Amino acid sequence: MSSTGNEAILFDIKGDYAVMTINRPEKRNALSRDLLRTMWDILEDAEKKRVRAIVVTGAGDIAFCSGADIKDESAPAPSTALWATLWAKSQEVIARNPAIFIAAVNGVALGGGLTFVNSCQLAVASETATFGAPEITGGRYAALAGPSIGKRVLPKHAAQIVLLGQRVDAATALRMGIVNEVVPAGEELARAEELAQLVAGYDPVTLDIAKNALRVEHDMSWDAAMDHGSRTSSYVSFARETWK
Numbered sequence: 001m002s003s004t005g006n007e008a009i010l011f012d013i014k015g016d017y018a019v020m021t022i023n024r025p026e027k028r029n030a031l032s033r034d035l036l037r038t039m040w041d042i043l044e045d046a047e048k049k050r051v052r053a054i055v056v057t058g059a060g061d062i063a064f065c066s067g068a069d070i071k072d073e074s075a076p077a078p079s080t081a082l083w084a085t086l087w088a089k090s091q092e093v094i095a096r097n098p099a100i101f102i103a104a105v106n107g108v109a110l111g112g113g114l115t116f117v118n119s120c121q122l123a124v125a126s127e128t129a130t131f132g133a134p135e136i137t138g139g140r141y142a143a144l145a146g147p148s149i150g151k152r153v154l155p156k157h158a159a160q161i162v163l164l165g166q167r168v169d170a171a172t173a174l175r176m177g178i179v180n181e182v183v184p185a186g187e188e189l190a191r192a193e194e195l196a197q198l199v200a201g202y203d204p205v206t207l208d209i210a211k212n213a214l215r216v217e218h219d220m221s222w223d224a225a226m227d228h229g230s231r232t233s234s235y236v237s238f239a240r241e242t243w244k
Contacts, residue, residue: 008035011042016200017053025060030069031112036086043097052204053196057104067111084143094119098208100199104192105129111145118148123179125170126188132167153177206236
């Protein structure tokens with residue numbers, strides 16, 4: 001096992017999978033600009049090391065991630081628009097990384113934290129976890145949590161999250177499709193690591209292609225998605241030989 005990162009974000013490689021921990025419990029694991037830039041470097045290095053699955057979690061037992069750090073000391077002139085731009089780039093970094101991302105939601109996931117869960121391919125939640133996009137209560141639109149939740153759940157459920165600004169519990173998040181599983185408090189990380197070990201046992205090229213295929217097929221018509229799936233399946237063998 002090897003560890004990288006800094007005090008704000010930890011990255012432990014455990015064979016073919018890794019655990020990435022947002023390590024700012026005193027800030028409810030809020031995301032600063034420096035943290036995001038560090039994450040980009042970490043994920044670039046993980047790709048070079050061919051990490052196949054990455055579990056994302058938060059330090060402590062209160063928060064998975066509470067979103068943007070509105071008192072970000074890493075920038076002399078805080079800008080919501082700039083933070084949103086960096087966070088949007090982070091979503092692209094996660095999407096383009098060949099690893100499968102699995103959220104281990106150990107507490108509140110709000111705003112950017114909810115977006116983080118939505119950007120992961122799989123998610124396991126503690127029974128005490130809560131989810132929400134509170135931006136509307138402050139007169140703002142949930143710039144990334146809004147569209148990301150709209151891509152993950154049914155329209156009425158997305159409206160409930162974005163327009164009411166209220167949190168939902170883990171059981172409701174499971175019913176909505178925000179997470180895959182709900183487990184007793186304290187067991188979410190172990191379960192997420194189980195899934196990571198399972199995924200990491202599969203062919204890395206096929207995982208990367210399948211991850212991307214699911215992403216692009218989401219917005220296709222039925223016929224186009226079926227055609228894309230067939231062509232992608234035929235491409236896998238060629239890609240695996242090229243990768244070797």
